[in-house]
Amino acid sequence: MNRYTDDFSTDPKILGDHLKFNSGREAQNRFLKAALTERLSTFDPQNLTKHGLPTQKLLNTYERWGQGGFGVVLTGNVIVDSTHLEYAGNAIIFKEGDSEERRELYKKWSSNIKKDGTLAIVQLSHGGRQTPIAIQPHPFSASDVQLVTNPPNHGKPIALTIEQIQTEVIDRFAYAAKFAYETGFDGIELHGAHGYLLSQFTSPTTNKRTDKYGGSLENRLRIILEIYDAIRKQVPKEFIVGIKTNSVEFQSEGTTVEDAKEICKRLEEKGFDFVELSGGTYEKFQFEHQRESTIKREAFFIEVAETIRPVFKNTVVYLTGGFRTTKAMVEAVSSDVTQGIGLGRPITAEPDLPKKILAKTVASAPKNAFDPNNFTHSLFGCITQMEQMGRISLEAHPEIDIMTDISDFTNTETANRYLEVFKDYITNRNIDKSKDFGLLVFD
Numbered sequence: 001m002n003r004y005t006d007d008f009s010t011d012p013k014i015l016g017d018h019l020k021f022n023s024g025r026e027a028q029n030r031f032l033k034a035a036l037t038e039r040l041s042t043f044d045p046q047n048l049t050k051h052g053l054p055t056q057k058l059l060n061t062y063e064r065w066g067q068g069g070f071g072v073v074l075t076g077n078v079i080v081d082s083t084h085l086e087y088a089g090n091a092i093i094f095k096e097g098d099s100e101e102r103r104e105l106y107k108k109w110s111s112n113i114k115k116d117g118t119l120a121i122v123q124l125s126h127g128g129r130q131t132p133i134a135i136q137p138h139p140f141s142a143s144d145v146q147l148v149t150n151p152p153n154h155g156k157p158i159a160l161t162i163e164q165i166q167t168e169v170i171d172r173f174a175y176a177a178k179f180a181y182e183t184g185f186d187g188i189e190l191h192g193a194h195g196y197l198l199s200q201f202t203s204p205t206t207n208k209r210t211d212k213y214g215g216s217l218e219n220r221l222r223i224i225l226e227i228y229d230a231i232r233k234q235v236p237k238e239f240i241v242g243i244k245t246n247s248v249e250f251q252s253e254g255t256t257v258e259d260a261k262e263i264c265k266r267l268e269e270k271g272f273d274f275v276e277l278s279g280g281t282y283e284k285f286q287f288e289h290q291r292e293s294t295i296k297r298e299a300f301f302i303e304v305a306e307t308i309r310p311v312f313k314n315t316v317v318y319l320t321g322g323f324r325t326t327k328a329m330v331e332a333v334s335s336d337v338t339q340g341i342g343l344g345r346p347i348t349a350e351p352d353l354p355k356k357i358l359a360k361t362v363a364s365a366p367k368n369a370f371d372p373n374n375f376t377h378s379l380f381g382c383i384t385q386m387e388q389m390g391r392i393s394l395e396a397h398p399e400i401d402i403m404t405d406i407s408d409f410t411n412t413e414t415a416n417r418y419l420e421v422f423k424d425y426i427t428n429r430n431i432d433k434s435k436d437f438g439l440l441v442f443d
């Protein structure tokens with residue numbers, strides 16, 4: 001397997017430090033498995049109790065990550081409203097679909113993550129205007145600003161009324177957090193980044209409201225703070241409540257670094273256990289380097305994180321996006337830009353990467369042969385690898401090495417063959433309209 005480097009001169013020890021949250025809980029090390037949409041749950045919108053249920057494949061996948069040596073494992077986005085998915089195949093937690101079966105599957109999911117002392121955290125999200133049109137032609141959002149993508153794939157949104165903000169958003173997030181607590185998860189992370197509903201409120205690009213949920217930064221952030229309060233009423237203090245937020249949006253009118261710093265200050269004041277810093281939206285995904293100066297340090301948002309970092313006193317800060325080598329991870333932590341290291345794409349290729357880094361058997365992540373600036377290719381490559389990871393249960397077959405099932409995209413030939421099939425899939429995807437949820441191609 002091709003890697004970024006085999007230089008073992010950096011000691012990874014600091015990455016094994018515990019991280020302590022406000023709630024009193026501790027992560028066993030600094031590694032965070034970032035949220036990665038798996039699309040491995042059932043899709044059955046006509047039959048709500050069977051809609052958005054974790055499949056055996058999903059549970060198998062998390063067995064692998066549960067034994068991967070992470071401090072925290074986040075789930076992929078779990079949706080709090082069955083009509084506002086990010087994509088078909090998302091896991092869903094919603095009161096209309098509550099059942100013993102759903103609860104049992106979520107219990108199994110959390111226990112698969114927690115076997116080795118890893119904290120299990122559900123990422124809760126609402127698609128808002130980013131919900132594909134085939135799932136929701138009239139999505140809710142902060143305002144009626146439509147998302148424009150190529151090809152077009154999103155309906156004109158309806159601005160939520162004040163009453164709907166309470167019943168359709170705040171209550172749903174609080175319900176889902178309680179469900180996560182009752183099914184054995186250690187906490188939740190609000191998805192407040194990447195242009196999903198909560199960031200549609202914080203970002204001036206999509207929030208044109210003139211009531212108490214729009215205008216000033218305080219008003220744009222209000223919904224998130226109210227969700228926090230509503231969740232806290234439903235769960236004990238030890239339950240971890242974190243948030244993923246954008247450090248910058250790179251769009252005119254988008255959240256600026258100064259805004260993000262102010263937002264983070266208020267999240268800290270509110271008592272959030274952790275903040276995970278990320279960036280970008282569907283309109284401008286930026287999981288690549290914007291400046292020469294960040295390339296060496298690997299993390300895409302490291303310079304904005306440096307600006308934001310001083311506001312965090314008790315809230316644990318994670319930085320996600322771009323980390324690939326022990327050296328860059330250790331440097332980011334040693335210089336105190338971040339306390340935790342979020343990993344996304346590298347861990348679908350190698351689910352136990354943190355364990356290997358800490359044991360010094362590897363010094364970096366696998367290096368895919370895909371164009372590093374083509375997010376679409378790596379996104380779908382990762383989704384393929386997650387499905388492959390889920391084919392075999394570790395519990396049932398501890399003897400089988402899952403790595404033999406996961407496509408090695410560090411191999412140029414394998415990566416090119418995959419891209420051929422992928423192109424074919426993109427070209428022919430309109431064959432069955434009823435199953436076309438739109439594949440976004442990020443430029």
Ligand SMILES: Cc1cc2nc3c(=O)[nH]c(=O)nc-3n(C[C@H](O)[C@H](O)[C@H](O)COP(=O)(O)O)c2cc1C
Pocket residue numbers: 034035036037038076077123191193194244278287320321322323342343344345346378379380382383
């Ligand atoms: C396949 C895939 C699925 C993703 N799904 C989510 C998601 O559900 N929620 C989220 O917050 N971010 C999601 N992301 C973004 C990642 O969490 C992470 O922020 C991004 O990949 C950058 O980190 P990396 O460079 O280590 O991959 C996804 C990324 C990929 C590649």
